[in-house]
Amino acid sequence: MTDVPQVVSIFNAVGGGAAALVAAGGFVRLAGGAGISTQVMIATVLDIIIGPVTFSGSLIAAGKLQGWVSSRPVVFPGARLVTAALAVIGVGASCYLLAGHDSIPVLILVTCAALGFGVTMTMPIGGADMPVVIALLNSFTGIAVAIAGFVIDNGALIIGGALVGASGGILTLLMARAMNRSVLGVMMGGFGTGDSGSAGGLAAGAGASVRSISAEDAAIQLAYASKVVIVPGYGLAAAQAQHEAAELAAVLREHATVFFAIHPVAGRMPGHMNVLLAEANVSYEDLKEMDAANPEFPTTDVALVVGANDVTNPAARRPGNPVSGMPILNVDQARSVIVIKRSMGHGYAGIDNELYTDPKTGMFFSDAKGGLAEIIAAVKALVPS
Amino acid sequence: MNAVSIAVALAYLLAAAGFVVALHLMNSPATARRGSRLSWLGMIVAVAAALVSVIHDATITTAG
Numbered sequence: 001m002t003d004v005p006q007v008v009s010i011f012n013a014v015g016g017g018a019a020a021l022v023a024a025g026g027f028v029r030l031a032g033g034a035g036i037s038t039q040v041m042i043a044t045v046l047d048i049i050i051g052p053v054t055f056s057g058s059l060i061a062a063g064k065l066q067g068w069v070s071s072r073p074v075v076f077p078g079a080r081l082v083t084a085a086l087a088v089i090g091v092g093a094s095c096y097l098l099a100g101h102d103s104i105p106v107l108i109l110v111t112c113a114a115l116g117f118g119v120t121m122t123m124p125i126g127g128a129d130m131p132v133v134i135a136l137l138n139s140f141t142g143i144a145v146a147i148a149g150f151v152i153d154n155g156a157l158i159i160g161g162a163l164v165g166a167s168g169g170i171l172t173l174l175m176a177r178a179m180n181r182s183v184l185g186v187m188m189g190g191f192g193t194g195d196s197g198s199a200g201g202l203a204a205g206a207g208a209s210v211r212s213i214s215a216e217d218a219a220i221q222l223a224y225a226s227k228v229v230i231v232p233g234y235g236l237a238a239a240q241a242q243h244e245a246a247e248l249a250a251v252l253r254e255h256a257t258v259f260f261a262i263h264p265v266a267g268r269m270p271g272h273m274n275v276l277l278a279e280a281n282v283s284y285e286d287l288k289e290m291d292a293a294n295p296e297f298p299t300t301d302v303a304l305v306v307g308a309n310d311v312t313n314p315a316a317r318r319p320g321n322p323v324s325g326m327p328i329l330n331v332d333q334a335r336s337v338i339v340i341k342r343s344m345g346h347g348y349a350g351i352d353n354e355l356y357t358d359p360k361t362g363m364f365f366s367d368a369k370g371g372l373a374e375i376i377a378a379v380k381a382l383v384p385s
Numbered sequence: 386m387n388a389v390s391i392a393v394a395l396a397y398l399l400a401a402a403g404f405v406v407a408l409h410l411m412n413s414p415a416t417a418r419r420g421s422r423l424s425w426l427g428m429i430v431a432v433a434a435a436l437v438s439v440i441h442d443a444t445i446t447t448a449g
Contacts, residue, residue: 155397156397284415
C-alpha cells in the first residue's frame with residue numbers, strides 16, 4: 001500500500017505516452033501525403049508536447065517515490081537554463097511543424113525536447129511535494145488524452161480526457177492551497193530535504209528539552225483518556241504500520257472516542273492516508289479531514305502523532321519559516337501529545353518542530369510499527385477487556 | 386452513417402455518461418466504490434466499442 005503513489009504515477013506516464021503515440025502515429029500516417037488539416041496539426045503538436053512531458057515527468061516522479069531517483073530536490077547549476085532551452089527548442093520546432101512542414105525528423109526533435117523537459121521539470125521537486133505533482137501530471141494526462149481525441153476525432157477520448165484534466169486540475173489547486181504554496185512554486189522546486197531519514201535535527205535529549213517517554217507511559221495516558229486523536233503521516237506508510245494503528249484504535253475505542261485526523265497533504269499522494277487506513281479496514285467515518293478535526297483538539301485528552309511532522313508544526317502559524325502559512329493540524333491544542341518518531345531528525349521542510357519542545361509533549365522514540373505494537377501490548381495489560 | 390457506427394457512437398455516449406456520474410459518485414467515501422465500479426464498466430463499454438469500430442472499418446473500407 002505504500003506503493004500506490006508510484007503506481008498512480010506510472011499510470012499517468014502510460015496515459016501521456018499513449019496519447020503521444022496516437023498523435024505521432026496519426027502524423028506519420030498522414031505526413032507527406034494529402035497534407036494534414038490545421039485542426040489536426042494543432043492537436044497533434046500539442047499532444048507531441050504534453051504527452052512526452054507527462055510520460056517522462058511521471059516516470060521520474062515514480063522513481064523519486066520508489067527511491068530509484070534521489071527524493072531530494074536535485075538542482076544543479078544551469079538546470080533552469082537547460083529547462084528553458086528545451087522549452088524554446090520544443091516550441092520553436094512546433095511552430096515549424098505548424099507552418100505546414102510535415103517533417104518527421106522535426107517531430108522527433110519536438111518529442112525529445114518534451115521528454116527532456118519532463119525530466120528536468122520533475123527532478124528539482126522534493127519527495128513530499130509529490131502530492132501536488134502527481135495531481136498535476138494526472139491533469140496533464142487527461143488533457144493529453146482529450147487532445148488525442150481531437151487528433152483522431154473520437155468523442156469518448158475527448159470527454160474522458162476532459163473529465164480527468166478538469167478534476168485533476170481542481171485537485172492540484174486544492175493540494176497546493178493545503179500546503180499554502182502556489183503550484184508554480186512547487187514546480188520550480190528546490191524546496192525540502194527529501195526522504196532519507198535525515199539526522200539534521202537535535203540529538204535526543206540535547207538542546208531544547210524534549211521529554212522522552214516509554215511505551216508504558218504512553219499506554220497509561222491512552223488507557224485513561226476519553227478522547228484520542230491519532231494523526232498519521234508518511235512515516236506510518238513507510239513503516240507499513242497501518243494495521244497496528246487500526247488495532248490500537250480498536251482497542252482504545254472500547255473506552256474512548258477515537259478518530260484519525262488526516263491532513264490534506266499527509267503522505268505522498270492525495271488521499272494516501274485514507275487509502276492506507278482503508279486497507280487496514282478503518283471505517284471512513286473514523287477519518288476526519290483537517291477542517292473537521294481541528295475544532296476537536298482542545299477537548300482531546302491525547303493526540304497521538306505517528307510519522308507526521310511538518311503538518312503538526314506550530315511554527316506554521318508564524319511568518320518567516322519554510323512552513324509559514326501552511327494550514328496545520330492543531331495538535332498542540334490537545335491536552336497531551338505523544339509523538340512516535342524514530343529520532344529527532346527533521347521532517348521534509350528541514351526545520352525543528354516546536355511541538356516537540358512543548359512541555360505537554362512526550363516523545364516516544366521508536367519506529368511506527370514496533371512502537372505501536374508495544375503500546376498496544378501495554379494498553380491491553382492495563383485495561384482488562 | 387451505417388448501423389455499426391451509430392451503435393458505436395451511442396456506446397461512447399453511454400460510456401461518457403457513466404464517467405460523469407462515476408466522478409460525481411466519488412465525492413463521498415460511502416458511494417466511492419460504486420463510482421469506481423461504474424467508471425470501469427464505462428471503460429469496458431468504450432474499449433469494446435472502439436474495438437468493434439476498428440474491426441468494422443477494416444472490413445468495409447477499401448484498402449490502398
